Amino acid sequence: MQARELFEKNKNIIQKNQFEELIMHIKKISSKTFLYDIFLSKTEIKKFNKYLNKIKKDYPLEYITKKKYFFENDFFVNKKVLIPRPESELLVEELLKYDLIKKIIIDICCGSGCIGISIKLKNKNADLFLSDISKQCLKVTKKNLKRFNIEAKVYKEDFLNVIFKNNLTPDFLVINPPYIEIDDKNIGTSTLKHEPSLALFADQLGYKFYNILFADLDRLFLINKNLVIICEFGFNQKEQLELNFEKYRVKYKIEFNKDYSGHWRYFKITNKETYD
Numbered sequence: 089m090q091a092r093e094l095f096e097k098n099k100n101i102i103q104k105n106q107f108e109e110l111i112m113h114i115k116k117i118s119s120k121t122f123l124y125d126i127f128l129s130k131t132e133i134k135k136f137n138k139y140l141n142k143i144k145k146d147y148p149l150e151y152i153t154k155k156k157y158f159f160e161n162d163f164f165v166n167k168k169v170l171i172p173r174p175e176s177e178l179l180v181e182e183l184l185k186y187d188l189i190k191k192i193i194i195d196i197c198c199g200s201g202c203i204g205i206s207i208k209l210k211n212k213n214a215d216l217f218l219s220d221i222s223k224q225c226l227k228v229t230k231k232n233l234k235r236f237n238i239e240a241k242v243y244k245e246d247f248l249n250v251i252f253k254n255n256l257t258p259d260f261l262v263i264n265p266p267y268i269e270i271d272d273k274n275i276g277t278s279t280l281k282h283e284p285s286l287a288l289f290a291d292q293l294g295y296k297f298y299n300i301l302f303a304d305l306d307r308l309f310l311i312n313k314n315l316v317i318i319c320e321f322g323f324n325q326k327e328q329l330e331l332n333f334e335k336y337r338v339k340y341k342i343e344f345n346k347d348y349s350g351h352w353r354y355f356k357i358t359n360k361e362t363y364d
């Protein structure tokens with residue numbers, strides 16, 4: 089059957105771009121040119137129908153095609169890692185504003201490694217460390233390091249322990265931690281059903297990792313008084329974060345930034361002494 093015919097048959101179930109991605113995946117091709125003229129064998133149509141059934145059950149296309157485009161590159165993903173989100177590209181952009189030559193960058197809660205690796209791809213002279221608590225995630229991180237021929241040290245550690253336990257001396261911390269409240273009702277069905285909950289949810293109404301980070305600021309800035317911390321958060325968390333940060337304002341500066349949709353999305357913490 090021709091791809092065109094297959095699309096006509098299923099166009100009420102699958103979006104055009106999803107269909108194209110699936111066909112490219114099945115046929116192992118990387119271009120959409122003449123895609124609708126391609127013929128699919130019986131086995132390929134069977135495969136297509138199997139994937140279509142998954143998509144009907146909200147299974148993310150990215151876990152089928154095993155890739156997600158993030159900051160100029162296709163990253164390998166599987167169901168053990170969060171599918172990188174476009175808003176996290178802002179963390180990369182923010183870090184790229186700095187001179188990173190010979191600087192130590194730690195991507196904490198690295199998941200697929202998309203943030204740290206994207207930074208290193210633009211700054212081959214920076215020293216990259218990646219850390220996550222999930223062994224399964226780190227397998228994906230390592231696969232991406234290999235894919236992009238990037239050198240980095242990888243650790244399996246609980247959040248900031250990667251620094252304290254291994255005596256690391258970071259210049260930059262970039263963090264996209266889990267930050268969704270455990271019984272949040274607004275989370276999308278596909279995410280809830282299929283993405284790893286370890287990557288999504290955090291205790292203390294979603295603020296657990298920010299609370300730990302704030303409480304450890306003295307320890308972190310003692311290691312490097314010029315440290316820059318860049319961290320993603322949920323679009324509705326700014327107000328509470330400001331309250332939680334209140335007592336640290338004496339010594340440290342926090343700047344909040346929006347994403348391209350106009351939602352508050354990430355903050356930057358620096359030492360007041362160094363930058364004021």
Ligand SMILES: C[S@@+](CC[C@H](N)C(=O)[O-])C[C@H]1O[C@@H](n2cnc3c(N)ncnc32)[C@H](O)[C@@H]1O
Binds near residue numbers: 198200220286287288
């Ligand atoms: C929101 S995802 C971010 C993944 C990736 N950085 C990205 O932006 O696509 C959060 C990640 O934190 C990891 N994680 C959860 N709890 C952790 C902990 N206590 N210490 C370190 N990493 C943790 C999860 O395994 C997951 O990969």
